[in-house]
Amino acid sequence: MNPALTELERLFPPGRLLHKPGELVPYESDALTAFRARPLAVVLPESHAEVQAAVRWCAKHQIPYVARGSGTSLSGGSLPIDGGLLIGLNRMNRLLRLDPVERIAVVQPGFINLQVSNAAAPYGLYYAPDPSSQPVSTIGGNLAFNSGGAHCLKYGMTSNHVLAAKVVLPDGETVELGSESLENTGPDWLGLFAGSEGLLGIATEITLRLLPKPETYHTVLAAYDSLAKAGEAVAAVVASGLLPGAMEIMDSLAIEAAEAAVKAGYPLEARALLIVELEGETPQVEAEARYLEEVIQKSGAYEVRVARSNEERLKIWKGRKAAFSAVGRLSPDYIVQDGVVPRSRLGQALQAIEELSARYSLRVANVFHAGDGNLHPLILYNGRLEGELHRAEELAGEILKLCVALGGSITGEHGVGMEKKAYMTEMFREADLAAMQRIRLALDPQELANRGKMFPGETPAQSFHGAHPLEKAGVISRE
Amino acid sequence: MSAPPLQPTSAAEVQEAVRTHRRLLPRGGGSKPALSWPHEGQTVLDLSGLSGVLEYDPGEYVFVARAGTRLAEVEALLAQHGQYLPFDPPLVAQGATLGGTVAAGLSGPMRQRYGGVRDFILGVQFVDGEGQLVRGGGKVVKNAAGFDLPKLMVGSLGRLGILTEVAFKVFPAPKATATLLLDFPGLEGALEALYRLAGSPIELYALDLQPPGTLVLRLGGLPEALPARLEGLQAFLGRGGEPLSGEAETAYWRSLNELNLGEGALVKVALTARRIPALEQALGQAPRRYLSAGNLLYLAWNAELKALDTILQAQGLSGLVLKGATHRPQIGIDLGQVMGHKVTKALDPQGKFAQEPYAAQD
Ligand SMILES: Cc1cc2nc3c(=O)[nH]c(=O)nc-3n(C[C@H](O)[C@H](O)[C@H](O)COP(=O)(O)OP(=O)(O)OC[C@H]3O[C@@H](n4cnc5c(N)ncnc54)[C@H](O)[C@@H]3O)c2cc1C
Numbered sequence: 001m002n003p004a005l006t007e008l009e010r011l012f013p014p015g016r017l018l019h020k021p022g023e024l025v026p027y028e029s030d031a032l033t034a035f036r037a038r039p040l041a042v043v044l045p046e047s048h049a050e051v052q053a054a055v056r057w058c059a060k061h062q063i064p065y066v067a068r069g070s071g072t073s074l075s076g077g078s079l080p081i082d083g084g085l086l087i088g089l090n091r092m093n094r095l096l097r098l099d100p101v102e103r104i105a106v107v108q109p110g111f112i113n114l115q116v117s118n119a120a121a122p123y124g125l126y127y128a129p130d131p132s133s134q135p136v137s138t139i140g141g142n143l144a145f146n147s148g149g150a151h152c153l154k155y156g157m158t159s160n161h162v163l164a165a166k167v168v169l170p171d172g173e174t175v176e177l178g179s180e181s182l183e184n185t186g187p188d189w190l191g192l193f194a195g196s197e198g199l200l201g202i203a204t205e206i207t208l209r210l211l212p213k214p215e216t217y218h219t220v221l222a223a224y225d226s227l228a229k230a231g232e233a234v235a236a237v238v239a240s241g242l243l244p245g246a247m248e249i250m251d252s253l254a255i256e257a258a259e260a261a262v263k264a265g266y267p268l269e270a271r272a273l274l275i276v277e278l279e280g281e282t283p284q285v286e287a288e289a290r291y292l293e294e295v296i297q298k299s300g301a302y303e304v305r306v307a308r309s310n311e312e313r314l315k316i317w318k319g320r321k322a323a324f325s326a327v328g329r330l331s332p333d334y335i336v337q338d339g340v341v342p343r344s345r346l347g348q349a350l351q352a353i354e355e356l357s358a359r360y361s362l363r364v365a366n367v368f369h370a371g372d373g374n375l376h377p378l379i380l381y382n383g384r385l386e387g388e389l390h391r392a393e394e395l396a397g398e399i400l401k402l403c404v405a406l407g408g409s410i411t412g413e414h415g416v417g418m419e420k421k422a423y424m425t426e427m428f429r430e431a432d433l434a435a436m437q438r439i440r441l442a443l444d445p446q447e448l449a450n451r452g453k454m455f456p457g458e459t460p461a462q463s464f465h466g467a468h469p470l471e472k473a474g475v476i477s478r479e
Numbered sequence: 480m481s482a483p484p485l486q487p488t489s490a491a492e493v494q495e496a497v498r499t500h501r502r503l504l505p506r507g508g509g510s511k512p513a514l515s516w517p518h519e520g521q522t523v524l525d526l527s528g529l530s531g532v533l534e535y536d537p538g539e540y541v542f543v544a545r546a547g548t549r550l551a552e553v554e555a556l557l558a559q560h561g562q563y564l565p566f567d568p569p570l571v572a573q574g575a576t577l578g579g580t581v582a583a584g585l586s587g588p589m590r591q592r593y594g595g596v597r598d599f600i601l602g603v604q605f606v607d608g609e610g611q612l613v614r615g616g617g618k619v620v621k622n623a624a625g626f627d628l629p630k631l632m633v634g635s636l637g638r639l640g641i642l643t644e645v646a647f648k649v650f651p652a653p654k655a656t657a658t659l660l661l662d663f664p665g666l667e668g669a670l671e672a673l674y675r676l677a678g679s680p681i682e683l684y685a686l687d688l689q690p691p692g693t694l695v696l697r698l699g700g701l702p703e704a705l706p707a708r709l710e711g712l713q714a715f716l717g718r719g720g721e722p723l724s725g726e727a728e729t730a731y732w733r734s735l736n737e738l739n740l741g742e743g744a745l746v747k748v749a750l751t752a753r754r755i756p757a758l759e760q761a762l763g764q765a766p767r768r769y770l771s772a773g774n775l776l777y778l779a780w781n782a783e784l785k786a787l788d789t790i791l792q793a794q795g796l797s798g799l800v801l802k803g804a805t806h807r808p809q810i811g812i813d814l815g816q817v818m819g820h821k822v823t824k825a826l827d828p829q830g831k832f833a834q835e836p837y838a839a840q841d
Contacts, residue, residue, distance in 0.1 A: 101674055102751060102753060103678060124678065124679075124680070125678070145623065146627070148621065148623075152620075152621055153620060153621075155593075156594065156598055157621070159630065160598045167818070169817070169818060173817055175816045175817060175818045176816070177818070181750050181751050181774050181775075182594075182595060182771065182775070183584075183749035183750075183774050183775045184634050184749050184797075185584070185747065185749050185797040185809060185811075186584075186635075186636070186797070186814045187633070187634050187635040187636075187638070187819065187823075188584070188597055188631055188632075188633045189631070189819055189822070191633065192626060192628070192630060192631040194627060195623055195627050196626055200626075200818075201818075212678055212679055213680060214680055215680040238540070241561050241651040241654065242651070243650055280680075280700075281681065281682055281700075281704075281708055283704040283708050284700045284704045286704070287700075287701040287704040340622055341619070342618075343539055344536065344539060369621075372620045372621040373620065408619045408622075409619055409621070409622040409623070410624050411622070411623045411624050412621040412622065412623060413621065414623070420624075424624065424625065427617070427625070428614065429614065431611045431612060431613055431614075432613050432625070434611070435607055435613040435615075436625055436628070439626060439822050439825050439826070441825070442822055442825035443818060443821055443822070
């Protein structure tokens, strides 16, 4: 046996050190299953000290490592490194402290997103960032990827809701970033750590901010005979001075799929559906609803429904939330993209995606966070057909370039990871990337932490492996 | 003696200044003199000439401006389109600039509703310690590509780079506002109400505590809904308080924006409401105000800063002197940690932006 492994055996008991090929299989890829790599070993620490010991072991033997929460990254972020160590954090899944008075939750990194809101619910509080993977994704993964959800425009991403973190740096040192206060009197080191995709260290304890639940929701579903009209409606809502909690659009392919899957009662013949949700104090929401009604009337919607009860509201959202996995039923495989465009370019971007879809002879379904211009085109393909995966990847790349050309970004919430690192140069100049790289090297001169991710460089070939095991099981769906 | 200030009017001139000078201290509008007062050997880089809004599309809720642009100019432009800076930066009339606000990391009372300056910055362009022009973030409201350099620059005090351009998210301004002043017999009652409000679904634009026992609450939204909401708020608290509206209300908050709290140094402290009782015991007569449900304290300190430093240390808090005679604006507990030191050296290897030359520090 590798002498370094023998040393690792002294640090982790047998059940928490995996190195037999069979044990490693479940860790070989994340939710971007087209990438696959076999780590040397997997360790499952149960404490900060054990994470630190694992990282120190890596530093000593110069073995690269990847931290992993639930492995739901859609960009290859938690893809292991061939011959590297995988540090699985799922066992560090305790809620350490919930203080309803201070509205704070302190969790271990493997704690599941949705469980934060569940734990806070009895106190009328919730945790705002709501990625669709929230029933399974971990707070550690959310923090590393600065994950978003349907409510980002108004309330921000993960980074806006994390107050403090205890972090093991790549050399094994521990730092505490942030504090319980929303304010700070020096550089925002925690802000830098959030979204650093596992390159700057491993968070072992995370302090979250909880918000009071809104008093009322007002959820509107509007049907249109064209995608462009739905896009214009979003612009009109914005122009009216309203700030809805969520604005989501689905196109006909997505509607059809969602309807078949969960029977949300959507108008089937619609070419586009717009969901707008207002939330807040009742008198304010009631007044806003009157303005919203006017705007939607004028926007050319041919059918408008307002949720009259919480059940109706949840039904509207159910279709939306299920749309991605539902699209999976229309096609054996699909790639989810995550580009962002300025809101005013939504129509243009959707038009261009339609043209690309025709050119590549691949169907593309659109379900997206219209309020913040975050597109999620789903490129449908069949991995068993020679060359289709490759065509789908090329189409995905064209969409990313399009987003940048329109003044947007290559990723709104799924991160760069392995998948999009080649496109970083579309968005950033050499000097920008060099500065980021200098920051990284200052903390990790050997590039041990998540080596090969985020920064442009060689991308391994993708190959066809089918859906994420959790998706196949219907536990999670992509959004 | 320090050299006279340099006055660059372009990012290229800032790069040139960084390349040709040993030690530099950026200054925006000079509204926070404790942060722009040069040490021996530092040349001041006056960025007020690097001014102007470059892009603004109200439909995107985004604007991009040069770092030396005054907040007053930005706010006037946004107001024409019914929008505002939700983090409510202070010292607008004193000439504060966007860059200085970011570097000092300053927000005001209305940060209570949607967040502080760190929650609204989207993109930055800055010159690092080697004279390289670096961009981070983007110009769209949502973006997860690359390290979040924009957030890192918040509170960086000019020590990680010289900001030349910033991009911000903005929001529609509330169409109407109303304020309620509530006097409680003492701190205890006021704090209890503060906690109840902060944990309730009542959406306040401001939730301030004016010691010893006054809460100042600001509601915002559609005018037709305000009376009912104000009544709801009064019912929730079980007391009427003193409502302010119209011009008197606007004037009240405008005057508070100047942070003219009293004689002496102006200091910002980051904290949580839990710390207030002990702090109230320690701070004596110093005029002060707690903002955003007790997350932010501004105070006037008319005695030795050393004494305040000691108090903050004892409470485990950190402070930042904005106005007052000091070469050490960061007081209270030392926030330094190894990640910070290493990243600082990565962006400024020669210590061009450091308070003291690197050699003198070690
Ligand atoms: C069906 C589906 C739906 C999704 N919906 C959304 C969505 O709506 N919005 C959204 O933003 N994303 C979404 N995602 C993407 C994904 O769920 C998020 O990126 C999530 O935050 C990953 O969490 P995880 O626990 O699975 O992390 P992993 O995939 O295990 O890890 C993600 C990254 O974080 C790093 N990491 C993990 N833990 C730590 C730690 N403690 N410290 C430091 N680094 C760490 C890893 O190294 C890796 O780089 C979705 C994914 C799927 C499969």
